[in-house]
Amino acid sequence: MSTRRSLAQRLGVVAGFDDPRVDLEQYPTPPELAAYIVHVADMQDDLGGRTVVDLGTGTGMLALASALRGAQLVVGVELDSDALDTAATNEEKIGTTSEIEWVQADATRTPIVPDRSNTTVVMNPPFGAQNGNRGADREFLETARSIAGVSYSVHNEGSQSFLEAYVGDVGGDITHAFEAEFDLEHQFSFHEDETRTLDAEVYRIEWH
Numbered sequence: 001m002s003t004r005r006s007l008a009q010r011l012g013v014v015a016g017f018d019d020p021r022v023d024l025e026q027y028p029t030p031p032e033l034a035a036y037i038v039h040v041a042d043m044q045d046d047l048g049g050r051t052v053v054d055l056g057t058g059t060g061m062l063a064l065a066s067a068l069r070g071a072q073l074v075v076g077v078e079l080d081s082d083a084l085d086t087a088a089t090n091e092e093k094i095g096t097t098s099e100i101e102w103v104q105a106d107a108t109r110t111p112i113v114p115d116r117s118n119t120t121v122v123m124n125p126p127f128g129a130q131n132g133n134r135g136a137d138r139e140f141l142e143t144a145r146s147i148a149g150v151s152y153s154v155h156n157e158g159s160q161s162f163l164e165a166y167v168g169d170v171g172g173d174i175t176h177a178f179e180a181e182f183d184l185e186h187q188f189s190f191h192e193d194e195t196r197t198l199d200a201e202v203y204r205i206e207w208h
Helices: 004-011 031-043 061-068 081-094 136-147 160-170
Strands: 051-055 073-078 099-104 119-123 150-156 172-185 195-207
Touching: 004 031, 004 061, 031 061, 031 119, 031 150, 031 172, 031 195, 051 061, 051 136, 061 073, 061 081, 061 099, 061 119, 073 081, 081 099, 119 136, 136 150, 136 160, 136 195, 160 172, 160 195
Parallel strands: 051 073, 051 119, 073 099, 119 150
Antiparallel strands: 150 195, 172 195
């Protein structure tokens, strides 16, 4: 099994968005963060022999990290066809023995998978920061609950009370929570700085 550091190094070749869409809040997941999330998932036996679904996979960072760590089947779901083309190219760069399927679809309307109990969701959903995208992360959580027994998701800083209330209402348990940060490069016109450090939170949820 590769170490977390070596996994992050292998993910360093994963290309990001050529023309990111602001309406989809397309921000690349940093290799270090993807490696950490997948490392925790592996330690919790949430990868080996399981189907891993990356909702809103973008160019495939979390999906590819899961494949490299030995998931039986990885499904990357993404609405943007250009991003999926990049994800497929990234798969060729990475090289992995795990089966990967790239599916163009709305990640919030993903069909229920055959074996929910043997499915793990990993995702870096939109934070709902844009005016037309409010509540987007909630929709992703609802999809994760419907298709998986466990999920890992990245959220904006200060999301704990919302997550705890939502998970408590629909039936589930937050088993792990940790802070994360990553640097974002200037990619949209409203960005004022060349780089910005984004504070975020990652949650592991077991769904009932």
